[in-house]
Amino acid sequence: MALNITGRKLFVKALKEEGVDTIFAYPGGMITDIVDELYKTDGIRVILGRHEQALVHEAEGYARATGKTAVVLVTSGPGATNTITGIADAYYDSIPMVIFTGQVPLHLIGNDAFQEVDIVGMTRSITKYGVTVRNRDDMGRLIKMGFQIASTGKPGPVLIDIPKDIQTTSGEPEYPSQVDIRGYHPNETVHIGQLKKAYRLLKNAKRPLILAGGGVRIAGAQKKLLEFATKMNVPVTTTVMGKGVMPEDNPLFVGNCGMHGRYAANKAVTECDVLFSIGTRFNDRITGELDEFAPKAQIVHVDIASASISRNVVVDVPVTADAKIALERLVEYAEPMKTDKWIAKISEWEQEHPLTMPNTKIGNCPQDICEGINEVFPDANIVTDVGQHQMWASQFIRLHKGQEFITSGGLGTMGFGFPAAIGASVGNPKKPTVLITGDGGFQMNMQEMATAMSENIPVVICIFNNSNLGMVRQMQQLFYGKRYEITDLSAKDGGYYPDFLKWAESYSCKAIRVTSSEEIIPALKAARANKGKPTVIDFLVSPDDLVLPMVKSGTPLSEMILK
Amino acid sequence: MKNRWIALYVENQVGVLAKVSGLFSAKSYNLQTLTVGTTERDDVSRMTISVMADDVTFEQIKKQLNAMVEVIKVIDLTTIPIHMKEILYAKVKGLDSAGKTEAFQIAEVFNTGGMVRITDIGTDSVLFECTLTERKNNDLISLLKTRFKKIEVVRGGAVAVESISSSCR
Incomplete structure (x- = not known):
């Protein structure tokens, strides 16, 4: 049996075992012990921001550029409340992130103590999971849960609130390599019957269009998307979050759609007869007035979160799946379609109203x-x-x-x-x-x-x-x-x-x-x-x-x- | 829009009730009743929730609940045979003796299987104690409202359990 260690030591151990080499942190009274432990630790770069909101955005940029789960460490009270806008941002863009907040000691919780806020309560609707560590021996399990939940399924921010006394209490020295979470089962498969149904619908379309969102990027399915679209000869439009998942010089790419989308892309959405959407939640900036969105189309919706499906747009074929898993299968089915006329029509629209700005009178265009x-x-x-x-x-x-x-x-x-x-x-x-x-x-x-x-x-x-x-x-x-x-x-x-x-x-x-x-x-x-x-x-x-x-x-x- | 029922198994932890109820306010779902209690397992609670929703919204509610880490299982009670009861107290005040007699008569008529009784009585008031279905309780309350001027109603929210499957009988 290994000797017990303090919470602050376990915190650093957890980061190491999660492979975290960079964290974004701002010090404060309720995390001084953890901060001191970081001083004694090699191999973790600590970026000191100048405001906690900015820290969270920094972590978001880090996660987006690396695909890794980003880590934020802030103190209790105002340190914690300052992160809220950033956490909401990460939640709505599905960014994998674990935010650690300091908290007043257990016996002071509920006393309106100095720099005490109920940050778990405040962030309940903008985190994938949030928890206060109330027992030192739960700390390892909860941190592990946090990393697991943040990075799997539809990723998102997880908040772990650690009271000051938990940081200095000795307890369980092990950091678990895996925890079972009985209420959490991210979707790792795809219903083949549904997927085939979706494929057949697309295959029989006269004016097919693929709508790709940020989910394609999160899943790392860009290559498969390109392969699928190319094999089928189906044009692709993207959401703003999906920008870049399809090479933008590819002839099948018709541009972004939505509120400020390309004329040709929005026309294509309006005129298509099958809209094959993948990794998007049909945000109102994409759909415009819902009743008239893709009015001529039967809609396929592939998304990892079943709660995103048939929420905004009623779909004809729902498929709950990770974009990559779905596209890997779809590529196997893919057969070329005769879409030349349809693609020519989209090009015509593009010629009619190409995306360009008039030269400005003053300053730079x-x-x-x-x-x-x-x-x-x-x-x-x-x-x-x-x-x-x-x-x-x-x-x-x-x-x-x-x-x-x-x-x-x-x-x-x-x-x-x-x-x-x-x-x-x-x-x-x-x-x-x-x-x-x-x-x-x-x-x-x-x-x-x-x-x-x-x-x-x-x-x-x-x-x-x-x-x-x-x-x-x-x-x-x-x-x-x-x-x-x-x-x-x-x-x-x-x-x-x-x-x-x-x-x-x-x-x-x-x-x-x-x-x-x-x-x-x-x-x-x-x-x-x-x-x-x-x-x-x-x-x-x-x-x-x-x-x-x-x-x-x-x-x-x-x-x-x-x- | 229909009244629908869900049972939830949830982690018996701090904040879970707030998380579940917060979903209904955050997304403007029309929550009718919510009851929560412990189960045979210390670490698991069970909630019975009734909502007023159309088909699409109800599907969405179930999916959103399923997506919560703290929710272990969602059971749609609208489509399966269940047993359901709600506790109701109704205090009827300002009664003359004829009114009291009528109150007792009503209790007797509604009392199927010992589920309604007058459990307390004062000089001008009686107290109904009922364990009926929510709908039957609604009927009783609307009757009491038409017959008597002053009533005070306390309802517990429904608790429901799946029927024992016929193959197990």
Whole structure:
């Protein structure tokens, strides 16, 4: 029998046995023992962020760039509540993550003690699982459960709350290699009968379309998707979360669909007779008005979460399965279909309204910036914040093999981008990481510049600076009679704060301002040459630039605003 | 929209009731009653839940419950033979002697198998104690409401168990 060890020792042991080499942490009173234990530990890189919300986004970027389960460590009370937006973001985008929160000692729980909050209760609806460790001897089992649940099935965040006294109490020294969870059975098979039924439906279609979502990426099924679509000769559209799961230069790829999708893609969804969807939950940004979504189609829905199936869209053939397991089988069945006419029709739509932006009167055209990034960084992971720039990136960034498109798709969290880019770069330091952000969202977490400088994170920060909260301004412009209430970020005196160049300078960070299109490529090249440190590029763009096409919320995909 | 029944086996742990009930509020499901109690196993509790839902929503509720780590098993009681009872107390007040007599008569009529009795009595009030099905309790309450002016109702929420299968009898 091995000797008992303290909770803090078991914590570190658990991380080691889970193969965790990086964690994102911020110290505080209720985790000082664990933090001290980390001091004595080799082989775990601890990234100290500057705000707990940013830590969670950093962890999200890390998980998305590596496929690994990310780990966050924060203290109780405000440390814990600050993580909530990040946890919700991770939940809605199915990011594998374990968040450890400190908690006041057991005997103080319920006393409204200093820095006590019921964080498990607060995060119950945005975690896959959450638990407070109430017995030291349960600690190993609960941590193991956390990693198992976070990373399997439909991944998601798990929160483990560890009271301070549990961290110092001696107990069970073993960390289990596997635990049985009787209420948790992630789907690891596929019902062959249903899958064959789905296949036959597709095979007999005249105008088939595959809709691929983020589930394809999570499952690592990109290759199989390509093989399946190619063998069957069926065009593919993707969701924003699925962007990149199909090579974007492939002739079968018709672009993203949804609120700001391509005209041709939305037309294809509206006109197809079989929609074969896989790894998507039919978010309202994808479907538009539900009653008129894919009105002519019979719908197949393959998803790992049975709860996602027939929730938003009533489907004809439901298949509960991991995207990879399903596609591996489907590839075996696949036979070529005669779809040339249908594909030609989609191309016609594309010619009718190709995806392009008019040249802007002032500053840089966002499309030109994206194309500059495509040219100078064809190998980079692309991270975005939330807003117009995000949609322009989803439209104009072209992803090649091995590139990730890391974005806050489900929750749409402004402030996500910069920390997520830091995390992505930490996880994959060999690959360039380009952040596409807006001046509004960037300011929500720009304190992380200290993290990026301290940790030597070479992210290229492309600020699409229109001195406005552009996405809402766009709605005001189109639907609210140009009444621009609280979307103009410039000051009453006409100035703009901060001056991003001077701000970057105070961090000793290289910064470049780009005011016209011929400066785009040289600036990006200079950023690429600036190794080992972040670079800020302040791209001035016009506040009047619109993201188009646009499907107004609550209207069908067929009613796109094009001009 | 129909009234439907689910039984859940759940982990007997802190927060599980909050998690299950939180689902109904978070997703705007129409929860009618929820009862919870321990089972023959210390670490397992059983809930009986009734909801008002259409077919699609009810399917979704079952799937969402199934997806919870803390939920061990979901049993749809709407499609299988079950036994179900709900405890009900109804205090009828402001009665004259004719009213009391009527209360006793009602109790007698509703009393199938000893499930309804007047269990307490005051100068102008009686207390009904009933263990009937939820629907039968509804009938009794609506009758009491039409006949008497002042009533106080306390209901326990239904508890249900699957019937013993005919092959096991």
